[in-house]
Each structure stands twice: as structure tokens, then as C-alpha cells.
Amino acid sequence: MSLPDPSFLLIQSLNGLTYAMFLFLIASGLSLIFGILGILNFAHGSFYMLGAYFTHQFVSLFVDAPGQFWWAVILGSLTVATLGVVIERFFLRHLYIREELNQLLFTYALVLILSDIARIIWGTDQFSVSRPAILKGAVEILGQYFPKYNIVIILLGPCIAFLFWFILLHTRWGRMIRAAALDREVLGSLGVNVNRLFTVVFFIGAWMAGLGGGLVSPVSAIVPGMDVEVIVNAFIVVVIGGLGSFWGTLLGSLIVGQVYALGILIFPRLSLVFIYILMAFVLIVRPWGLLGRPLQR
């Protein structure tokens, strides 16, 4: 086997990095919801899918408006977040006291329901959203071309990550959220409205999934089934990095992105198998993930 061209390897690795940033956006919402609410949300992939569909819908509404794409992403993801709040307030909230299995299966019921609702509204056709005008075209890197849009995504990912990190560490809301993760009863008895806090957390989590879906829409087709595909990858990310761990999620995304991008060059067929083996290996050796902490509950 001849060694691939290094510039090609670099491009492939950058592709992996782009994918990692999408995964990071989605998985950090998943991880946040698990860390605070203790719910492993299967419907998170559905929020991502709806984010993409809503973005497509808003893009076609705002034809030729300035900043069309960005407005569509923001409004699309906020619509998803609002839907998330409705689901949390009216349904999920009543299941917090029930067994984990009930919560898990309820979010799976949501996957089934939301996927069919999307099919009813948008049909089974593929949609694509075109990139914003300034980001069309590509940049030359070592003789290879790399899309401008992907560079923005690679830069945007860490920005959003740092924003969240800042909010969690340096604001009142962030302190309360971290406190809720440790002990929700004590926090409640201190006079904090824990229910409202949970709603806010769910809103942020769903919003991030929606953002991921909106931002991915120019680079990958919007199709039914994208929900089921992404959720398993998001699970892999949070399991490898550590459920509920913020930096773990970032590390997990980077690992999974690179394994997909480079693994496909080395073992075209087995890269899919390899990623699940990695997930199983981490669970066996360190069930709480690379950067997570063992759960006490």
C-alpha cells in the first residue's frame, strides 16, 4: 500500500474536523441534558433533523433577504428549541420520577412521532440549502481545495464551546445549572425554581441540536432518516468523552471525526466497525468516559 499524499491527508483530516464540530454541537446538548436532567434523550437526533428542515423552510421564505441563511438558521433552531420546551413542560417533566427505562422509551416514542410528522410535512424528497453567498467557493491549502464554509464551521465550533464554557462557569445561571447537576433537592430547598431551570437546560440542549441541523444543511442533504443516523454518533461521542462532561464531549467529537475521516482511508469497509469497537472499549475500561466522572446515583 502506497502512502497517501500528505496534502490529501490534511484535507481529509480537516473534513473530519468539520464533522467533529457538527457532532460537538449536537452531542454537547445531549450531554448537557443528561448531566443535569439525567435523561438520555433519543429525540435529540430528531431535534437536529427538524433544525435542518426548519432552516430549509425559512431559507425559502426569506428569498434574497440580506443574511438570509443566518436568519434561517437562528429562527429554525429557535423553533426547535421552543418545541423542546413544549415537550419538556408537558410530557417529559412527568417522567422524571419514573424509571430510566420509561424516560428512554418515551424519548424513543418521540423519535418515531417526530420522524413521521416531518415526513407528513416535507415528504420524502431530499432538500439542500445553498451556502451563504460570501462563503461560496474554496480556499487552496497545499494545492488542495477546501470549502470556505467548512472553515467557518471549524472556527465556529470552538467559539460556541467557549461561550458555553463561559456561561457555565461565570454566570449565575451557570452556577445554578452546575448545582442542579450535583443535588437538585438541596438547590430547590435553597429557593431556586428547579423546574424552570430544567426547562432552560432543555431549551439550550434542543437549541444546540437545532443549530447543528441548521448549520449542516448546506453541506449534507436533508433527508428522512438523518435523525436516526446522527443520534447513534452523538451517543458514541458522549460515551467516549464521558456522559455529562463538557470537555469530554469536545474530545469525543474530535476522536470520532478523525476516526471516520482517516479510518475510511485505511480500512474503507471497517471504519464503521472500528468506531463501535472504540465505544465498547471505552465503556469496558472506563464506563464514565475519558474525561467524565463516575456517577454516584
Place this chain on the structure above:
Amino acid sequence: MSRHRWFLILILVLIALIPLSGSRYYVFLGTDILIFGLFAVSLNLLLGYTGLVSFGQAAYFGIGAYSCALLMKRVSLVFPLAFVTAGAFGAIAALIIGFFCVRLTKIYFAMLTLAFSQIVWALAFKWNSLTGGDTGFIGIPFPQYLDSRTRYYYFTFAVVALKIINSPFGRILTTIRENPERTEFIGINVKLFQLVAFMISGFFSAIAGALFGVFNHSVFPDTLFWPASAEVLIMAILGGMYSFFGPVVGAAVLLYLRMQVATYTQYWPLILGTILAVLLFFFPGGIVGFVQTRFAVLRGSR
């Protein structure tokens, strides 16, 4: 208790009489229900009896289906041997996978079973030369002596009926579910029992899978994909995970509904999702649990 027995025998006789109706439709549906009933019961050995939520049970079902098919077609093994070997493969896979899984609890257990089942799925999906990959493995022959829908129905019925014999093993498993620490104190090795339960469950899931593959003359990788694991979980919960036959009832209701609904609408997932949500909110004990509490209330009011 004896009334319970009689009720059971009545149901078994009714099931045995289905082919006499002469309807191909009901024989087909009946075989499907028996196969998935067996699958759901073996999942429930973990879920209801041991409290372990396996989110990757489709792996053993698929291993059974693929190995029975491969042994018959590639190695030309006779059906009974291929059939039993398929079950053994399921048990061996469950032993290896279960060895790692039973060390974990709750969500981590579910995640690890999911990871392993996805490994098996990815292999079936990508290993074209062995499994036919995406296009599936087709042309699995019916063994000659079972070469009619009715005969195959009775064969499936016999296999399922054989499995459904209650044993003291089940009672120990229930104790483990209720209180793992205390069970440890009375001298039972919990992890070992969980592993044995995992193996038995894997064996019968594989048997169900083998029945399924031959019944359909084909196996596809989708049989092992994670939504298939979710579906069998739904069957068990729908019927009622705290009773032995609950999962069979769940399988029957779900498959019957799906057949009926298919003629009216293509939005089956929407209906299934709604049923599941209603069930989780209002009938956590499933159909059997609901009927049992209703009867208990009626008797109590007398």
C-alpha cells in the same frame, strides 16, 4: 392458580387451531407473532426478571438468522443441526458480550449492549462476501418436511411451547431484580446469574432469529440495526414486562395492528410512537398488568 393454568391451556389450544381456519393470512401472521413472541419473551428474561435493559437484543436475533442461513446454504448443514447450532452461536456471542456487560449497571449496561449490537450490525452490513451486505442474504431454503406455511407454523409453535416452561431459575432472577444486594447476601452470585440469564436470552433470541430467517427465506442487516432492538423492547413493555406471557401479548398486538394499519396509512411509526407514549404515561404495567389490576379491583369490590 389453577384457573390461570386452564386459561393458558385454552389459549394454547386456540393458537394450535389457527391453521384450521384455512386462512393464509392468519397462518402467516400467527407464525410472525410466535417468532416475535419468543424473541420478546427471551428479551424479557433480562428486562422483567433481572432488570437489565438490553438495548442490543437484535444482535442475537440476527446472529441466529444469519448463522442458520449460512450453515444451510454455505456448508449444506441439515436444518435441525443448523437450527440448534444457530442457537448455540447466539448463546456463545451472548456469553462473550455479556461477560463485559454485566459488570456495568443501568444506562451504561444499555449503552454497552447497544455498542456490541452495532458492531455485529456493522459486520453484517459491510462483510459482503459472507453476508451479502446491504442487499441481504436471500434464498434460504425451507427444509423439505416443513415445506408448507401450516407445517412451519406448527414447527414454530412447538419450539415456542417448549421454551415456555416456568422454572425456579426465573424466581431467582426476579429476586435479583428486586434487590441485588440482598440476593448477594443469601449466597447467590448475582453477576454470574445475570450472565447466565444473558446467555439463555441470547440463545432463545437466536432461535427466534433462525426461525425468522427460514420463514422469510432471507435475512437483511436491518434485522440487527438498533431500531429493531427498540421494537422488541416495545413489544415486551406493551404486553407487560412483569408477567411471563406479557411480551407474547405485546408482540401479538403490535404485529396485528401493524398489519391492519398498513392497509390504511404508511405512517405506522407515528401510530407506534403514540401508542408507546400513551402506554408509558397511563399503563406502565402494559396490557397484562392493566388487565390484572382491573381484575384485582373487581374481585376486591365484591
